[in-house]
Amino acid sequence: MNAALTVLSGQAVDPPPFWMMRQAGRYLPEYLQLRAEKGSFLALATDSDAACEVTMQPIRRFGFDVAILFSDILIVPWAMGQDLGFAEGEGPRLAPPLKAARLEDLQPERSRYLPVWETARKARAELAADKALFGFAGSPYTVATYMVAGGGSKDQADARLMAYADPARFQALIDAIARETLHYLSGQVDGGADALMLFDSWAGSLAVQEFERWVVAPTAWLVDELRKRHPGVPVLGFPRGAGEKAPAYARETGVSALCVDEATDLRFVVANTPDSLPLQGNVDPLALKAGGEALRRAVADVREAMRGRPHILNLGHGIDRFTPIAHVEELVRLVRG
Numbered sequence: 394m395n396a397a398l399t400v401l402s403g404q405a406v407d408p409p410p411f412w413m414m415r416q417a418g419r420y421l422p423e424y425l426q427l428r429a430e431k432g433s434f435l436a437l438a439t440d441s442d443a444a445c446e447v448t449m450q451p452i453r454r455f456g457f458d459v460a461i462l463f464s465d466i467l468i469v470p471w472a473m474g475q476d477l478g479f480a481e482g483e484g485p486r487l488a489p490p491l492k493a494a495r496l497e498d499l500q501p502e503r504s505r506y507l508p509v510w511e512t513a514r515k516a517r518a519e520l521a522a523d524k525a526l527f528g529f530a531g532s533p534y535t536v537a538t539y540m541v542a543g544g545g546s547k548d549q550a551d552a553r554l555m556a557y558a559d560p561a562r563f564q565a566l567i568d569a570i571a572r573e574t575l576h577y578l579s580g581q582v583d584g585g586a587d588a589l590m591l592f593d594s595w596a597g598s599l600a601v602q603e604f605e606r607w608v609v610a611p612t613a614w615l616v617d618e619l620r621k622r623h624p625g626v627p628v629l630g631f632p633r634g635a636g637e638k639a640p641a642y643a644r645e646t647g648v649s650a651l652c653v654d655e656a657t658d659l660r661f662v663v664a665n666t667p668d669s670l671p672l673q674g675n676v677d678p679l680a681l682k683a684g685g686e687a688l689r690r691a692v693a694d695v696r697e698a699m700r701g702r703p704h705i706l707n708l709g710h711g712i713d714r715f716t717p718i719a720h721v722e723e724l725v726r727l728v729r730g
């Protein structure tokens with residue numbers, strides 16, 4: 394049985410399948426070693442043999458139920474023609490930033506998706522049948538915040554200001570990202586991804602009406618188009634920070650499952666969404682980093698809130714890079730018993 398796909402079909406599994414956001418990454422010594430050999434994150438992500446290896450590392454070490462394709466949400470802006478780099482300690486850089494340049498002047502390069510699709514093919518071939526392969530992309534709004542600012546930004550202010558000052562221009566950008574993301578995700582499914590996750594990491598920074606227009610509407614369009622092309626492939630939505638707006642997000646976008654961050658009360662989500670809607674989340678990554686009693690309590694609380702509900706256990710956000718491996722091993726014991 395593939396436990397994660399069973400849950401995504403609407404059936405509860407006990408103990409729940411589980412994995413961790415950012416499970417392939419810098420807290421793992423074997424990841425750091427391979428990245429050092431390749432020289433950079435982008436060199437690693439565009440070498441499909443290396444990226445497949447990194448996808449598999451946490452599965453081999455911890456036996457998680459889900460492997461997440463090793464890539465990044467910023468591959469889409471890169472394929473749309475922005476330069477992409479990661480400066481150590483500074484986060485991602487996209488150039489030119491669209492607050493200063495026009496989308497129409499970028500030179501798209503769709504061949505940049507090819508190694509990622511190849512990674513999906515290799516990872517699916519290597520994974521056992523009881524493990525699921527999740528593909529992913531950023532949601533149009535979150536990707537737009539990076540494209541407009543040229544990298545990460547405080548409060549995503551540049552993108553939010555563009556959305557108010559020139560909504561037609563921001564809408565054109567969101568539409569272009571949505572079309573590109575459809576193409577990127579379709580290739581991941583064709584490569585072998587069993588399900589797709591949309592990361593809307595900065596959904597929580599938007600005012601209510603803006604959330605409807607820039608998060609809900611483009612996500613609903615994407616989910617609809619993905620369903621038409623790939624019926625039967627579940628789409629998980631992660632509107633991080635949406636809080637009380639999460640139930641309406643799930644209803645209006647039609648996502649197959651809702652991912653919940655650690656600051657949102659699971660009991661509120663359970664009470665305000667249909668019983669059949671699968672949920673994913675939401676152990677605090679810092680409870681995992683702290684370990685011990687904090688971790689034990691966080692896991693017990695999530696399990697209790699999710700009793701009987703189709704649930705994929707996960708963190709509420711990505712694992713912190715300085716989390717001890719022993720705490721992840723403890724998490725495996727706590728979930729599997």
Ligand code: CP3
Pocket residue numbers: 414415416417418419428434461462463464465466467479480481482483484485529545592594711
């Ligand atoms: O295990 C996995 O989840 C691997 C696949 C994955 C990566 N990024 C690899 C990666 C996924 C699902 C992502 C998602 C992602 N990327 C998001 C959404 C999720 C979230 O955390 O909110 C966002 C906002 C990004 C953009 C991005 N890419 C950032 C902010 C960074 C960190 C930059 C830095 O220097 O700290 C990246 C780089 C990145 N993507 C790394 C990994 C493992 C670290 C690169 C490295 O230094 O090795």
